[in-house]
Amino acid sequence: MEVREALDILKDNGYKFTRKREMFLQLFARERRYLTARDVLEHLKPTFSGLSFDTIYRNLAVFTDLGILEETELDGEKRFRFSCATSGHHHHMICLECGKTSAIQACPMNEIQSDDFFITDHKFEIYGYCQECH
Amino acid sequence: MEVREALDILKDNGYKFTRKREMFLQLFARERRYLTARDVLEHLKPTFSGLSFDTIYRNLAVFTDLGILEETELDGEKRFRFSCATSGHHHHMICLECGKTSAIQACPMNEIQSDDFFITDHKFEIYGYCQECH
DNA sequence: GGTATTATAGGAATGATTACGATTTACCTT
DNA sequence: AAGGTAAATCGTAATCATTCCTATAATACC
Incomplete structure (x- = not known):
């Protein structure tokens, strides 16, 4: 995903x-x-002194709905990142320190079948520390 | 896990x-x-009228530390269940309506290797609806 | 440029969770 | 069985992330 592309989608x-x-x-x-909502606020506070959480959360939701951002929830906080160039279904390895990711193409759902559950969604994430943060 | 066993561990x-x-x-x-903390409160309120959240959360944390309960986080809320009889590493299919689960033995980590990440943890969960709730 | 609609600021409200001081309870010792 | 100590609990306040609300401001279309 590129900024230009995202603006066009908007x-x-x-x-x-x-x-x-x-x-x-x-x-x-x-x-x-x-990044968390707070991360976004802190990065943009110098530029927009009166930036409010309402604006941040509203836009994060809009961007996520439009597929511009990917969302996950970790440690009681929502986190967002630019949609991976890696189009198509994938999962992530996530650095618990800086939020950096590494894409995983393999999806465990390929080998799963269920008779007694109507499956709607799944989550597969690997946590750890990237080279810089380790 | 049985109540007797859990009490012994305590x-x-x-x-x-x-x-x-x-x-x-x-x-x-x-x-x-x-179950969520609120679920526990509502189930036990008839028996213990003055039950406080402090007590609930503190005990949930103790039980989880001791391996008596398994914990996950879903939809911005912590959820707890009795440790599965299925001892050893496993994952869950979880009913989004009632919290019922079905154990999954296969772990996707078996096929994962990483050079650039120091892996500490992972999460694999399947969401959907059980037969009764579907 | 004028107008309708959307976006934003600022702060209040919510919901889950944690923290804290005071009181009660369980358990060990005698 | 009584007493002392440390842990458990209550009730409430504080915290943290997130959402809601209303008045104001900015954008896009004509």
Whole structure:
């Protein structure tokens, strides 16, 4: 995912262009790792002094709905990252220190079948520390 | 895991026996599914009118530390269930309606290897609805 | 440029969880 | 069985992430 592409998706879906949204996307494009709402606030506070959580959460939700961001929940906090170039279904190895990820193509669901459960979703994540944080 | 066994573990680790702890364990033994702290409160409120969240969370943490309960986090809430008879490493299919589970023996980590991440943990869960809730 | 609609700020409300001081209880010793 | 000590509990306040609300501001379309 690129900033330009994300902005086009926003426009195509009738959302307005704002400098905040552009900066949000540039932040995610630059960082390419999982960030919390607080991370976003702290990165953008210098630029937008009055930035509110409402704005951050609302935009994170919009971006996630549009497939621009991927979301996960870890340690009681939602975390977001720019959708991987790796299009298609995949999973992540996640650094617990910095949020950096490594994509995993293999999906364990390929070998799963169930008679007694109607399956709607699944989660497979590997946690640890990346080379820099280890 | 059985209530008797759990109480022995408590005793062996120097924790005191209380009727609340016994009732907590009986509740989990009876339900055999994932419960939230609120679920526990509501189930035990009739018996212990003044039961506080502090007591619930503290005991859930103790039980989890001792391996009596298994813990997961779903939808922004911690959930706990009696440790499966299925001893050894396993994963779960979880009913999003009632918390009932079905154990999965296969672990996707068997086929994973990583050079650039120091792996400490992983999570694999399948979500859906059980026969009764579907 | 004018107008309708969406976005945002700021702060209040919510929901889960944790922290804390005071009181009660379990368990060990005698 | 009584007493002392440490742990457990209650009741409530604090915390943290997230959502909700209302007035104001900015964007996009005509």
